Amino acid sequence: MMLHIQEIPAQDAPMALLLLADPSEDKIRAYLPGSRCFVASNGAEMVAACVVKPLGGGCHELMSIAVPPTHQKQGHGAALLQWVIAFFRKADAHQLEVGTGSFGYQLAFYQRYGFRVSSIERDFFVNNYPLPIIEDGIALLDMLRLTLQYPRQA
Numbered sequence: 001m002m003l004h005i006q007e008i009p010a011q012d013a014p015m016a017l018l019l020l021a022d023p024s025e026d027k028i029r030a031y032l033p034g035s036r037c038f039v040a041s042n043g044a045e046m047v048a049a050c051v052v053k054p055l056g057g058g059c060h061e062l063m064s065i066a067v068p069p070t071h072q073k074q075g076h077g078a079a080l081l082q083w084v085i086a087f088f089r090k091a092d093a094h095q096l097e098v099g100t101g102s103f104g105y106q107l108a109f110y111q112r113y114g115f116r117v118s119s120i121e122r123d124f125f126v127n128n129y130p131l132p133i134i135e136d137g138i139a140l141l142d143m144l145r146l147t148l149q150y151p152r153q154a
């Protein structure tokens with residue numbers, strides 16, 4: 001299926017969708033200003049969205065990426081992720097990073113497209129969220145930081 005992917009103003013970011021990736025609306029509202037939002041549509045509806053925050057020095061952080069449950073596992077998340085990776089490559093970025101839980105399918109999702117584990121922040125989800133975040137019946141505790149490094153252009 002052909003997707004139309006485009007950047008939209010961060011203030012128009014689809015909050016309900018982003019909450020699937022980050023359960024804290026306060027945190028999303030805090031990082032939206034200064035971030036960039038990219039959305040994918042199938043012509044009829046929005047099927048994926050993500051937010052990327054510049055960290056400086058050519059580094060950018062994928063703050064959240066989400067696909068509505070009814071559209072998951074159809075390749076839309078992968079299509080948007082690959083588009084965003086290519087977008088920042090063209091923009092001469094040095095690296096793209098993302099923080100994610102220490103288990104679950106998301107780890108494979110990112111690593112399939114070139115992200116590698118670069119560090120671990122123990123108890124990140126305990127210390128930064130008021131309520132436990134449960135995935136696969138297990139509370140998320142530690143955050144893995146994954147980094148995709150772009151080869152330096154000659």
Ligand SMILES: CC(C)(COP(=O)(O)OP(=O)(O)OC[C@H]1O[C@@H](n2cnc3c(N)ncnc32)[C@H](O)[C@@H]1OP(=O)(O)O)[C@@H](O)C(=O)NCCC(=O)NCCS
Nearest residue numbers: 020021065066067072073074075076077078100105106109
């Ligand atoms: C993570 C997410 C963006 C992936 O988008 P998606 O469109 O569902 O994923 P894709 O269809 O592009 O799948 C890519 C791969 O991810 C894996 N995957 C995606 N959803 C999965 C699920 N629910 N269970 C197991 N594997 C899954 C599959 O391995 C798939 O590979 P395959 O095609 O070989 O089966 C989406 O599932 C989502 O919104 N999840 C909830 C929010 C979230 O966790 N965001 C990331 C925060 S770190």
